[in-house]
Amino acid sequence: MKKMEDKILAEGKVLPGGVLKVGSFLNQQVDIRFMKEIGDEIARLYKDSGATKIFTIEASGIPIAISAGFAMGLPVVYAKKHKGSNIAGDVYSVPVKSFTHGDTNNVVVTKEFLSPEDRILIVDDFLAHGSALTGLISIVEQAGATVVGCAAAIEKGFQNGGDTLRKEGYRVESLAIIDEMTDEGVVFRKQ
Amino acid sequence: MKKMEDKILAEGKVLPGGVLKVGSFLNQQVDIRFMKEIGDEIARLYKDSGATKIFTIEASGIPIAISAGFAMGLPVVYAKKHKGSNIAGDVYSVPVKSFTHGDTNNVVVTKEFLSPEDRILIVDDFLAHGSALTGLISIVEQAGATVVGCAAAIEKGFQNGGDTLRKEGYRVESLAIIDEMTDEGVVFRKQ
Numbered sequence A, B: 001m002k003k004m005e006d007k008i009l010a011e012g013k014v015l016p017g018g019v020l021k022v023g024s025f026l027n028q029q030v031d032i033r034f035m036k037e038i039g040d041e042i043a044r045l046y047k048d049s050g051a052t053k054i055f056t057i058e059a060s061g062i063p064i065a066i067s068a069g070f071a072m073g074l075p076v077v078y079a080k081k082h083k084g085s086n087i088a089g090d091v092y093s094v095p096v097k098s099f100t101h102g103d104t105n106n107v108v109v110t111k112e113f114l115s116p117e118d119r120i121l122i123v124d125d126f127l128a129h130g131s132a133l134t135g136l137i138s139i140v141e142q143a144g145a146t147v148v149g150c151a152a153a154i155e156k157g158f159q160n161g162g163d164t165l166r167k168e169g170y171r172v173e174s175l176a177i178i179d180e181m182t183d184e185g186v187v188f189r190k191q
Helices: A004-010 A032-045 A061-071 A131-142 A161-167 B004-013 B032-045 B062-072 B129-141 B163-166
Strands: A014-015 A020-023 A054-055 A076-082 A090-095 A104-110 A117-127 A148-156 A172-182 A183-189 B013-014 B019-020 B053-057 B076-082 B091-097 B104-110 B119-127 B146-156 B172-182 B185-190
Touching: A004 A148, A004 A172, A004 A183, A004 B019, A032 A054, A032 A061, A032 A148, A032 A172, A032 B062, A054 A061, A054 A131, A061 A117, A061 B013, A061 B032, A061 B163, A076 A131, A076 B076, A090 A131, A117 A131, A131 A148, A131 A161, A131 B004, A148 A161, A161 A172, B004 B032, B004 B146, B004 B172, B004 B185, B019 B172, B032 B062, B032 B146, B032 B172, B053 B129, B062 B076, B062 B119, B062 B146, B062 B172, B104 B129, B119 B129, B119 B172, B129 B146, B129 B163, B146 B163
Parallel strands: A054 A076, A054 A117, A117 A148, A148 A172, B053 B076, B053 B119, B119 B146, B146 B172
Antiparallel strands: A014 A020, A076 A104, A090 A104, A172 A183, B013 B019, B076 B104, B091 B104, B172 B185
16 A cells, blocks of 8 residues: 555654654554545455454554444454453453563453354554464454454564464455665565 | 433443443444444534544544544544553653552653644543543643543443533533443433
């Protein structure tokens, strides 16, 4: 998606340690017209997938999931992050390590919101090492549901999470893939 | 909003301790068609407010803020919850106590996303004791911006947060106000 690349170049800020700040349009502040285009693009990519539900994780995945939900007319489910190991109730859960914050959260979703008949499209804002998407895939598979694919707004190609999932056979679509990110600039993968 | 009351009666679950579970349509799982109606209703209520930005707090406020943002064509900013007191960087922050979880989070937003010229519409899913809205109002006022009003999907009228804010002069619109909630049922305030 050319416009995602343009937005990253115009408004993204590269910080030390492979961090890309896009808080001015994607998380923290949401450029609502652009967010609609993101949802429309995900709907276009997955229009023939037979998806029945969109699945993401709080918090920064939610705007993208809601926009894609509007575009596709599908319900959205978001998993919650839960610190500590005392998970109560009838839930699916999986531990997920955050490379950004260095800690581990349990990712949790109430069982009744995923069923074996569901065909799930997983979305998130960033795909880097792939730990969040891998956790969400694990939850979908615990529920006996089908993963039709994943969509990320921005993939850090140099951290290999997306390519690992593709090698495992999952469909992974990212609206922009960054293969190199330095003080001199950002290099996008041709798609 | 009659439909919000109907949804609460049809799908809400009253738990001990004044807890109302609406995870099947409002948070955790989002009924996307109903969420569009929520956004449209907030847009109708605040169409003459001159709002320039919608402000909420992660995570369950985000779907409502995005839907209202779509309906009003306005950017959305969401504050983050930050545990611990080591707030770094150029941010506005305020401590907010959660009555649901019993802990205190710092509510944080990067300064560049709120400016003195902004006219802010604050939205959230629940309004109970009003601690989250009061925190968001404090942040808007720290930024020198104007609060045009607040909109909540569901207000627990018996916990008085909404009425306290109204007495202070803020415009507060809730799509359903629950004045009583017992095992026998839910009593809505006439609006």
